[in-house]
Amino acid sequence: MSAVAFVAHHERDHAAVACRDAITLLTDRGHEAWIVPDDAAVLGLGDLVSERPIAEADLVVSVGGDGTMLRAVRMLDGAGVPVLGVNMGVLGYLTEIEAPELRDVLERFVAGPEAGAWALDVRMMLTIDAVGSVQGRWRALNEVVVEKHEAGHTIRLLVRIAGEPFTSYAADGLIVATPTGSTAYSLSARGPVVSPHHRALLLTPVSPHMLFDRTLVLDPSEAVALELAGFRRAELAVDGQVVGTLSAGDVVHCRPAAESAAFVRVHPHHFHQILKRKFGLADR
16 A cells, blocks of 8 residues: 655645545555645545645655745655656646546556556755754755845855865855756756756855856765855745845855655656757757
8 A cells, every 4th residue: 555645736726626636545445545634624625635744655645836846846845755747837847647547557556666667756955944043954955045135236245166265255245056946046046957866065145246147066075054144145946945034144054865755757858858848949
């Protein structure tokens, strides 16, 4: 018997239909399946809820888009449960299948990997430690961002790499991204596109007020520390979620996490082909 937990987008009505259909299928076949309480309350699926943590599942199904995938990974809190992404919006980088495929894919998953019907795509994550007026530890699949708190002003950030001083940035902010996050905020800030099969840290300035404006692509052993200098405050955001407001002297340490995220793949997975479709690139 398999245990399958569902995380769903709160503003997609058809997500509720897909979740109910899939959970009914699984329970009818003798498996355990449920939707997390917050999503059940919003989507009207209270009869399908369970208090069991999703970290105890054999599979987490994310029904939505890339944002829902990020939330599912965040809820797992480092647990090595694979995530299957069901796309309910525009083409995403992380989701794997469309809603009409879900029933067939679930049947293949619970049949076991020995059938060769699915594979795992393992992605590097970041561990973020904040020291100072904001203290805490978080994990990120895409990126951590230190960004200005007030419009119309830059902030100053002192950067250390592998424990050694690098330079001071005057910018709207700095992004430390994983290869998976290279196609998220870092890309919007003109950072490079990096295959998610790499292991690297990407340090990308946001609207820098200085001549040096290039992304640094660092080895995973080269941990990054960002110290807020000057008197202006800054927001600390992890995978798009603001987790605190930094003050002068606060330091944010970024390094590869010991834990990884794992995504279920049922189709031949070529990152460059997803990139091609996303940007509408021609064959020639």
